[in-house]
Amino acid sequence: MRLALLFALLVSLAGADGICLGALVARDAAFTLTPAFGVAALAWHLGFAAAGAAVFVLSVPKLTTDSTLALGLLALALGLFLPVLGVLGLALAVRFGVNHKRGDRRRPWQSLDPSVSLHAPPRVAHRNVVASDLVSALSDRSPENAEHRFQVLLLTRHLSPRIAISILKLAMKDPSDEVRLFAFSRIERFRASIESNIKTLTAAKEGAIEDAARVELRLAENHWELGYLHLVEGTVRLYALQNARKHAMEAIVLSPEAAPAHFMLARILLALAEYVPASASFYRAINLGYPRKRVLPYLAECAFRRREFDVVKPMLREVASKPEEHFYLSPVVDIWL
């Protein structure tokens, strides 16, 4: 192929030389440039450009099923209007472009967002889709109602993953095979997505020395998410949370001033029912600049779990001062204040 490309280039160069040669001959022979001579020179050039294009098209690998004519016309146009550079450029583009492999420049911590944002309140139900209605629809397990239950599962796509998964788990005990297996497949998709993130991030750890802390934090988030979404339960959930803690602590070792890592660790500890260290980590996150308003509800929860009810109230009062930021907590605030 290399030889053929070289030949195509030479043919095209010859076409270009045809014009130059004609011009030189015309000057040295003191000819005046007649229209007939111009047409002959152009025909000479066109002929060589066409020959170059043909050789080029026949010598390059077949790129697509329909590209032969288009590629031929492109080569001809380039040979005609850019006698040297056109074919040379095309030859180089084909030579290096076809086999060029795009480098993997993805940054896993940028592309692999956990489906639950750590920095935003949980999503609420979409429009008219209300979780409690779906649960109630699933409770009629008669065979005649199986199709309706199946449709109900489709509606869970409009709920936040955590709520959807809790409903899908109910459906996994359904007597209808279709309902049960569809619920299973939806849950498996959530789970597979997180497990794939974990795999990618684990592989990325090797080559991400400068961003190791961020990779560790993302690993912690993904392990934590398995438990948070109730994709794993019991002993396996505990194991996932322990893994999450390990990665969060690693992230903190690598980047001790990273407030999000302390916040993540605190949430993991809260999930592990280790309330005292969880509170300490939440405060550390605040001290390192994590927005206090986002941490307060969790601090209040830690205090509640430790039965320090007198601490809970002032925290919730502070939360209540900005209801627009914690609207999803309003039922809790209403009860306490």
Add this chain to the structure above:
Amino acid sequence: MSRYGGPTLAKGATADVTLVLEGTYPFVSGGVSSWVHQIIRGLPATKFSIVFIGASPDAYEGMKYTLPDNVVHLEEHFLSEVPRSDRAVTRRGDEAFYQCSHSMHDALRGEGDLSRELQNIVVKLLADPAKHRDDFLFSELAWEQICDRYDATAKNKSFLEYFWTVRSMHAPLFAMAIIAARIPRSHCIHVVSTGFAGFLATLLKQAWRRPMVLTEHGIYTKERRIELLQANWIKDEDDVDTTTENASIGVFRQLWIRFFEALGKMTYEAADPIVALYEGNRTRQIKDGAPQDRTHVIPNGIDLVRMAKLREARKEGIPRVIGLIGRVVPIKDIKTFLRTMRVICTQLPDIEGWIAGPTEEDRAYADECVELTKSLGLEGRVKFLGFQKIEDLFPKMAINVLTSISEAQPLVVLEGFAAGVPSVATDVGCCRELIMGVGAEDRALGPAGAVVDIADPDATAHQIIALLEPSRWVAAQRAGFARVERYYTQKQMLDRYRSIYDKAIAT
């Protein structure tokens, strides 16, 4: 002729039974394949011809079984090798055929006599399959019918997507018709699923005018439906009206599902008898369109003599090995087994988990399972053994675990019982019947293990740990063996199939 070296019938020679198999024996190991092998070996006087239909030749490495001597013919056909026509030739198409096709589609929707329409279209199709294939691809009538049906059912969806969906789903049917003309004759057709194999068997029945037997292990239509609901290659959003709370799966997904349902109905229409492995599946077949009077139940059967040797090979005491014997594929939910092992190993550190089954069928899933094993810290505690003979497994196993999300009547559970291994299985197919018994007399034998919900590692682990308690384990072992000995013997099964074949061959 088989490209894998199977036997070929001489021109003009016939077999007794043509087995039409889709994606199983002899190229894939598993429950259905073991059953087919058992039938062929168990009926040595019957000459079998095997027609295998697979997706792509790359998916199969070679034969997984040594063909018994009474297999006189083997041929394979792959759906990915549907021949392509390079040149489109303008043609009007066959008016009568497309009128039939129209009536057939109406009948499948319940508007007309399916049996009559099926007969009509199959006769026409078999008369000149290559012409009808080209008509389908290039004729004006085919185009008009596709356009009409698009307008009627999917008008607001992508026409391109609709067109190619219809083309790709129907093209193999014409290929089946071309194949049907070349298959050597036999006295009886036995198909082991609906789907493309069922359609081919339906064509053979019409072409040869011979009886057609259908045995369904799982319900093919149901399994396809589950696959299609999960399929990522169908780029189709579900239709959800959140104001009315009406929802339905996307049009193209529905098209595929209805296509396989139609193949199921056609196969049921042509087959007699229609055999299920247990009552639950027979009921499902009737619901899906099988005529009730043609349906029968013939459960799996176990070779007790062979299994007695495995019981004798067991050592004293309860081994510390929990095994899962099955292909490493999503439907077996191997990941739940791994999570179960995580729970067990936390409480009983000396327990080992074995996963014995081929990993080639879905390498990506197998890799995910290996990754999960590492992620759960189970390296060294869980072993992926690949395909193994049950003779090498059962004597060393304490409990035979099945975490499948869908099963029919898993042979491996019955084999385990016969080999002295109780089972913990998910509540799918007839696992509950096998383990707890069906009917008062059967239930009186006692539970041969435990039944759990799907995808519940905690509950599965809890039941396994409870079953490892010696007195309970011994009672379960005894109940399992008694159940197989009474209700699930190979002799009972073979006698019934022998009778079916004799009747069909004599017709």
